[in-house]
Amino acid sequence: MILHGYFRSTASWRVRIALGLKGLEAVQASHHLRKGDQRAPDYLALNPQGLLPAFVTDDGAVLTQSLAIIEYLDEVAPQPSLLPADAVLKAKVRAVAQVVACDIHPVQNLKVLQRLRDLGLAEEQVQAWAATTIEEGLDAVDKLLADQPGPFAFGDAPTLADICIVPQLGNARRFGVDIRWPRLAALEAACLELPAFQNAVPGQQPDAE
């Protein structure tokens, strides 16, 4: 298995956590986002979106989109499960993951922020765009978790929701966002006691700068 990613890419980070929780190892192929490696022809042949990550299975199938990759891993290596068995709870876990993966990350990723700069916005406006997007999204996540028991996002084991929240909190700090959600900080702390989360942080990756 090969994970095409980048140490700081939060979407790659999610897949690294999932691999760790499953006890799986993938070769890491690094593509430097700021240098534009993800738009090189050989990478576009793998993922026409030019986004990270891409995941190559042992059979050579190429999968894209971090949530789809993680659900694939959950299907081929079912233990420990990354989703609750109950259909309603499963939908709630996926919804929280999608708040991060649909409504936060793609609206403040490198590509979108560069587009804002190209349109002539000042750097402080670009940074405020990112911070506001993150804050509004995490506010919603916090409310969606209000009636769920800890220590993780949904009870006593990490799920797809934690896998998305923890990298997003790391990204939030890079944009100077105050982590004003005690419930999210607490689930992050619970996650970071686990080797799968510890080993997936950007600073632990071979391509970390």
Next chain:
Amino acid sequence: MILHGYFRSTASWRVRIALGLKGLEAVQASHHLRKGDQRAPDYLALNPQGLLPAFVTDDGAVLTQSLAIIEYLDEVAPQPSLLPADAVLKAKVRAVAQVVACDIHPVQNLKVLQRLRDLGLAEEQVQAWAATTIEEGLDAVDKLLADQPGPFAFGDAPTLADICIVPQLGNARRFGVDIRWPRLAALEAACLELPAFQNAVPGQQPDAE
């Protein structure tokens, strides 16, 4: 079951298609996006994100995020399945759905475009932002489907991928995007032969203007 949506919301449209394919009926509760109904306190109590759709099950559970809602419907009403049984193919279907639901729609939805206007961008820049986002995303979808048989996105039955692509094509036209992808136009035509897709189009909804 209650579907809180809006006739033009592509995310609500996706859920309408899924309900139709499953032969399920939900009461439609309309929230006028341009008038800001989705930010009214009673709706925020239902969905703290202030986004459409929200879905209330017969047991009163409130679900958010269209892909999570659709996968819930696929689990509680398994026939006809909206995902292939094969794990790799299932991941590919989900990835195409996520290109639309993560990387196109949230980057050019009403809220983001208004934020661009509030930052002082000219209307033509705002429209170009939307069109470019749609074009880049559908270019990727088209390439991801290149080796998949028709007439639908993934073979001879509609899946979650078609459910996301068809509303996105409708949205593309609203932004004046030329539908330059014959494969996508063909799958849309195949879908629109089915009552579930016919009945879900914005013009057929009770709140259509």
